[in-house]
Amino acid sequence: MTNNYYMPTKVIMGDDCVVKNCELFKVLGRKALIVTGTQSAKRNGSEKDVKTALESVGIQYQVFDKVMSNPTISCAYEGASLAKENGVDFIIAIGGGSPMDAGKAIALLAAQDIEEESLFLGNYQNKVLPMAFVPTTAGTGSEVTQYSILTNDKAQTKTSIASDLLFPTVTFLDAKYTVHLGVTTTINTAIDALSHAVEGMLSVKASIVSDALAAASIQMIIDCTPKMLLALQAGSEAAFDLEQREQLLQASFMAGMVIAQTGTTVVHAMGYSLTYFKGIDHGRANGLLLGEYLKLVEKAQPDLAAKILKTMSFAKAEQLLELLGKLLGQREEINAEEIKFYSKKAIQTKNIANCIVKPTEDDLRTMFVQSFAK
Structure with missing residues (x-):
């Protein structure tokens, strides 16, 4: 290769x-x-x-x-x-x-x-x-x-x-x-960076170099999630000190270096409709979908999913879903017609060909349904 x-x-x-x-x-x-x-x-x-x-x-x-x-x-x-x-x-x-x-x-x-x-x-x-x-x-x-x-x-x-x-x-x-960024913005942008790093490892263009950067970025972001949860509980960005802010900024920078080489996957393709039609913040949109796509990867290529989950100190994709659920809170409502429309748009994008595990349109609908299940 x-x-x-x-x-x-x-x-x-x-x-x-x-x-x-x-x-x-x-x-x-x-x-x-x-x-x-x-x-x-x-x-x-x-x-x-x-x-x-x-x-x-x-x-x-x-x-x-x-x-x-x-x-x-x-x-x-x-x-x-x-x-x-x-x-x-x-x-x-x-x-x-x-x-x-x-x-x-x-x-x-x-x-x-x-x-x-x-x-x-x-x-x-x-x-x-x-x-x-x-x-x-x-x-x-x-x-x-x-x-x-x-x-x-x-x-x-x-x-x-x-x-x-x-x-x-x-x-x-x-x-x-970045010190005075609100809690929601801090979390949404961190999840955006996390999605970049994870998607980079799920790209057909992934390499030893990009995976090394992605793994380091993922570890740095996950390391900051306890403070994110504390900030949510306290309702104040004061839970983050400058050291965490620097860590998140550098993790984001490294995740950017990853997608500069690999591009993004179906998560971004699906997320764009959530942002365009529903006004959902881009990073939040990625976070709402990322765990479900990793579950699909876990079924199709368990070794690849395990490699990514190891960087988070997780054993199963369900653990990532649980963490993202706590960080993102109550989910928006999307009806069946919207899901059908968004899935049809996403399956036509170049992002699908960039996925190691290429989902079908039925897979996209299932991911949307599971992501927004009450």
């Missing part, structure tokens, strides 16, 4: 790493477009630190802070137009998965003219604006991947732009920006 490993992003980790490494921005260009949401980057201090770093090395900047949760295609085009109008020559994305996904699409669209109907076809010129990313949640891993996930209303789902052009040039990991 032949495997490749490619992760060209330079990663800087540590306290105040944005300001301390401000010289790195000078390599990227003279004027930046800061891509972010409306509030969180301002509250957690990340936007202020980026501006301080840019000003200290004489780099001008424009701010595009209109990125919504699950960014749309039109949002990406709007940001790209602003970038062109202001002559920016690199992008800085600050936030969770949404600003980072939008930032990648903006970097691509600001560098070349791509019609909307061709956006997801992959026929791109070798042109993109350099990117610097500052993640402020611990879950998406987008800071080290080549994917930009956008809400695609025409297809009624989330669709991925996938190209090596979209690897960020440099990423700054500072856990202090």
